[in-house]
Amino acid sequence: MLIKVPTEKSVSEVATALQAAVQANHFGVMQVHNLKETMVKKGVAFTHECLIFEVCQPQQAKKVLDANMSISTALPCRISVYEEEGKTFMATLKPSILLSMFDTPQLKAVAQEVEATLVEIMKEAASA
Secondary structure, three states: OEEEEEEOOOHHHHHHHHHHHHHHOOOEEEEEEEHHHHHHHOOOOOOOOEEEEEEEOHHHHHHHHHHOHHHHHHOOEEEEEEEEOOEEEEEEEOHHHHHHOOOOHHHHHHHHHHHHHHHHHHHHHHHO
């Protein structure tokens, strides 16, 4: 259900590399949420670095939404960049698993293509 990629880079280094990898793979970054910053602003002590990237490939999103608008609840794709026990990771939920929850077998190929691209994006960001 989860694709998790470790890296030797810091969260901020991965964030920069991820931005470039997303664009290089014809996706776009719609939003970046700084979870630590948001929690602290809300008065919650939270020490972990965590950036959540909302990414999208508009043509693929259109195919999915044309088939079933309920899938909008699972969009956009998210890639989380976080530190845990002194190590940095990127993680995303598998689009193939998410789409399987919506009984839309005709979207299997789209989900697999998006999933493969997200893996490529994370691998590029981890090593770039």
